[in-house]
Amino acid sequence: MNRFVVRSVKQCLVNGRSYYGISTGGGAAYGSALVGRSVELSGQRNGGVAFGGFEWRRMMSSAPASSEKAPLERKEKETVAEDSKGKDVVASSYWGISRPTITREDGTVWPWNCFMPWETYKADVSIDVKKHHVPQNFMDKLAYRTVKFLRVPMDMFFQRRYGCHAMMLETIAAVPGMVGGMLLHLKSLRKFQHSGGWIKALLEEAENERMHLMTMVELVQPKWYERLLVLAAQGVYFNAFFLVYVTSPKLAHRFVGYLEEEAIISYTEYLEAIESGEVKNVPAPAIAIDYWRLPKDATLKDVITVIRADEAHHRDVNHFASDIQFQGKELREAPAPLGYH
Numbered sequence: 588m589n590r591f592v593v594r595s596v597k598q599c600l601v602n603g604r605s606y607y608g609i610s611t612g613g614g615a616a617y618g619s620a621l622v623g624r625s626v627e628l629s630g631q632r633n634g635g636v637a638f639g640g641f642e643w644r645r646m647m648s649s650a651p652a653s654s655e656k657a658p659l660e661r662k663e664k665e666t667v668a669e670d671s672k673g674k675d676v677v678a679s680s681y682w683g684i685s686r687p688t689i690t691r692e693d694g695t696v697w698p699w700n701c702f703m704p705w706e707t708y709k710a711d712v713s714i715d716v717k718k719h720h721v722p723q724n725f726m727d728k729l730a731y732r733t734v735k736f737l738r739v740p741m742d743m744f745f746q747r748r749y750g751c752h753a754m755m756l757e758t759i760a761a762v763p764g765m766v767g768g769m770l771l772h773l774k775s776l777r778k779f780q781h782s783g784g785w786i787k788a789l790l791e792e793a794e795n796e797r798m799h800l801m802t803m804v805e806l807v808q809p810k811w812y813e814r815l816l817v818l819a820a821q822g823v824y825f826n827a828f829f830l831v832y833v834t835s836p837k838l839a840h841r842f843v844g845y846l847e848e849e850a851i852i853s854y855t856e857y858l859e860a861i862e863s864g865e866v867k868n869v870p871a872p873a874i875a876i877d878y879w880r881l882p883k884d885a886t887l888k889d890v891i892t893v894i895r896a897d898e899a900h901h902r903d904v905n906h907f908a909s910d911i912q913f914q915g916k917e918l919r920e921a922p923a924p925l926g927y928h
């Protein structure tokens with residue numbers, strides 16, 4: 588057992604992308620396909636001839652979508668040809684499970700499995716990124732001081748490595764929504780109560796943060812000691828946040844609200860570095876273009892701008908959640924801000 592754990596940690600550090608379970612260099616297409624279905628961008632499913640062709644290489648690439656279009660289309664054609672010969676049918680057909688063909692509005696095949704077109708959105712970048720919740724009581728001050736204190740070693744460690752800093756931040760930021768959502772889920776089961784949409788809202792936040800991470804990892808390759816740091820930080824942070832949420836959800840949400848305020852500050856510094864030329868304004872990763880429905884010629888600056896807007900929304904959601912509980916109410920008594928981006 589111990590040997591298994593050690594081997595897993597070693598694999599994680601050496602080959603951080605093993606979670607995809609595929610080689611990054613081959614560019615092989617994942618051809619599935621079985622039942623003829625196609626899905627339009629709206630999410631409606633229509634009958635039709637079907638195949639499943641996904642370009643894994645593009646998913647792993649940080650190049651913009653436009654530059655990858657030609658090989659992607661070529662690979663899709665190859666996959667269709669293979670499927671038409673009936674050579675590429677996978678065994679899962681026994682279970683009646685198949686990945687329908689999903690297309691973008693322009694008719695090109697949707698290349699992602701990790702999120703679907705109907706989960707994408709245009710970020711509301713008009714949100715006030717300077718809004719701050721002034722600590723009003725002991726609990727607020729405790730949350731605020733703790734976040735400020737935690738920022739010090741992070742700043743010392745990363746200094747002006749904005750990309751690395753952001754990436755590490757996202758590995759932490761994606762934890763609270765999952766812990767809060769999970770605990771509310773269990774509470775709903777225990778008490779036979781609705782959650783007011785808060786389970787879904789918090790899980791949405793966790794997923795959104797994870798997509799930030801999936802985007803950042805396209806731009807920055809973490810070093811082995813940074814992966815080790817993530818392992819250690821997750822082990823400590825998950826358990827600590829779990830205990831805080833069980834003990835005092837209002838403190839937990841206030842803490843996350845302040846954490847998001849710090850994330851906004853970090854992304855603002857990142858943007859300033861891009862604007863000053865300190866950080867090169869490279870093309871946006873393909874995953875970001877699809878997830879935030881950005882133009883094909885979008886750049887890193889556009890990506891950081893939408894991520895910062897997301898953080899501002901998370902800030903509002905968590906301070907709101909804390910305020911509800913400070914008023915002596917339960918979260919389920921106030922409708923959750925579902926789909927609030």
Ligand SMILES: [Fe+2]
Pocket residue numbers: 757760795796799850894898
């Ligand atoms: Fe984030």
Ligand SMILES: [Fe+2]
Pocket residue numbers: 760796847850897898901902
């Ligand atoms: Fe966030």
